[in-house]
Amino acid sequence: MTILEPQSRAGEPYKYKEEKGEVMCVPKFMALHTLPQPAAAEATVPIAKKVKEYSTLDAYWVGTWVQLNKEGKVLRFICEWNAKDTESVQKVFDRVPELPVDGIYPMAKLDSEDYR
DSSP states (O other), X not given: OEEEEOOSSTTOOEEEEETTEEEEEOOEEEEEEEEEEEEOHHHHHHHHHHHHHHOOSSEEXXXXXXXXXXXXXXXEEEEEEEESOHHHHHXXXXXXXXXXXXXXXXXXXXOXXXXX
């Protein structure tokens, strides 16, 4: 993959070239959520379903890494979003008040295969 226009500012779209032409990528964001107390994974399913239900074209939930404690209970979520901006992601979370938000940050994702 060859980046044609690197992000000049965090959270801005960038372009890269593939065999069939240029592709525009939407900005990516990372949302951090620390639960007030450890929770069983099953207890977090209703929250995840609400987040997915309220995702929009302006803020689309891609996936989540989950930090577990030694007992296998959920401590923290690190969520990846494709979104127009941080405000669009926050609007989704505003509809899910049971999910605490530590912060929403611009991010980039690196693939180790790009460095082999």
